Amino acid sequence: MRLLGYARISTASQDAQLQLDALASAGVESRDVFSDVTSGSKTAAQRPGMRRLLDYATPGDTVVVWRVDRLGRSLIDVLNTVNLLTESGIAVRSVQDGIDPATTSGRLMLNMLATLAEYERELIVERVNAGIAAAKASGTRFGRPPVRADVIAEKLEMATGARAKGKTATQAAELVGWSRATLYRHQSAAAAQTVDQQQSPTT
Incomplete structure (x- = not known):
């Protein structure tokens, strides 16, 4: 079993020495420390240092951090990173937070993190849904903008010309960037419109 360290600071002006000292005190060799200098906008899996750590670590290793928040930019990101490591057979230990899956209290802390992360996910979904509802109420339209009728007709x-030259429905649809179902839908709509026009009384 190896002890692998991970340190993260947000900007180049910050000092990672506090984290490095904590990792060394926990028994991590300096050659086994991976680090990132990156903003909080990147998830753990997007950081080059974390990617190198994930490639290097093997089942049975333990990743040691100064504090668990070094593993992610948010509670959900932290938990996703912990899950990614543990599913690969890699343990996680946080020096400052007392999180250690080898202990009963450490496992309890991880379970609490999972519960809080799920709560945060639910809050995010509620906020997004509330925002969509408010936007719809104010007249905001969602989804793709409607395609102009003249573009559809063209x-x-x-597609009809291609079909007349022997192309299959699928080939004709692909020619204009549609699926076969879309072609059939527009053909049906056009036919129904023609029938309506023929049946409408002339003025």
């Missing part, structure tokens, strides 16, 4: 004419 594509339909091209």
